[in-house]
Amino acid sequence: xxxxxxxxxxxxxxxxxxxxxxxxxxxxxxxxxxxxxxxxxxxxxxxxxxxxxxxxxxxxxxxxxxxxxxxxxxxxxxxxxxxxxxxxxxxxxxxxxxxxxxxxxxxxxxxx
Amino acid sequence: xxxxxxxxxxxxxxxxxxxxxxxxxxxxxxxxxxxxxxxxxxxxxxxxxxxxxxxxxxxxxxxxxxxxxxxxxxxxxxxxxxxxxxxxxxxxxxxxxxxxxxxxxxxxxxxxxxxx
Numbered sequence: 001x002x003x004x005x006x007x008x009x010x011x012x013x014x015x016x017x018x019x020x021x022x023x024x025x026x027x028x029x030x031x032x033x034x035x036x037x038x039x040x041x042x043x044x045x046x047x048x049x050x051x052x053x054x055x056x057x058x059x060x061x062x063x064x065x066x067x068x069x070x071x072x073x074x075x076x077x078x079x080x081x082x083x084x085x086x087x088x089x090x091x092x093x094x095x096x097x098x099x100x101x102x103x104x105x106x107x108x109x110x111x112x
Numbered sequence: 113x114x115x116x117x118x119x120x121x122x123x124x125x126x127x128x129x130x131x132x133x134x135x136x137x138x139x140x141x142x143x144x145x146x147x148x149x150x151x152x153x154x155x156x157x158x159x160x161x162x163x164x165x166x167x168x169x170x171x172x173x174x175x176x177x178x179x180x181x182x183x184x185x186x187x188x189x190x191x192x193x194x195x196x197x198x199x200x201x202x203x204x205x206x207x208x209x210x211x212x213x214x215x216x217x218x219x220x221x222x223x224x225x226x227x228x
Contacts, residue, residue: 043219
């Protein structure tokens with residue numbers, strides 16, 4: 001799988017937007033960009049994913065660079081419940097199933 | 113949303129005993145489930161891919177005779193840690209993808225295994 005690079009940690013004030021960056025310079029044309037987050041002592045939770053266009057859902061927005069070599073997960077208003085480790089992952093999907101390879105992720109701390 | 117149930121949430125066992133962890137997809141069918149292991153302050157490491165009705169595919173370095181995986185139905189996969197030792201103590205997490213789309217994985221809540 002192509003590799004992603006994320007900062008080890010970030011801090012944000014509560015109720016402010018958070019931009020979590022991810023570099024994936026070796027991404028291929030068929031790789032999807034996925035974001036998952038993991039709260040302490042829990043399994044990961046799906047956040048968002050995309051291929052080329054920016055994506056929005058109720059949890060977050062995903063901004064994908066035009067060359068697809070980087071992307072940014074945007075949390076519009078950080079809450080204390082958003083404190084977690086955020087993983088940026090590339091995967092290939094097809095007719096069959098697929099697997100995800102987790103990197104170290106970014107630990108997001110939210111300051112009240 | 114789809115739910116993956118993992119049981120038990122935590123287990124403590126004596127060295128040498130075997131422990132079985134269950135992973136169920138509650139409201140969807142999953143032909144493939146994945147098993148991960150996570151040590152403290154580390155990321156998730158894929159152990160094996162569990163395929164319904166066939167043998168699991170193990171990642172390099174994972175002992176198939178120690179970590180037995182059974183995926184007997186479209187909603188249940190089990191991981192059995194045989195002859196557990198303290199070094200097997202870890203957080204085990206399963207995940208599944210929903211048919212027909214494979215766009216995202218749903219994860220169980222994890223099982224904390226402590227081997228004394």
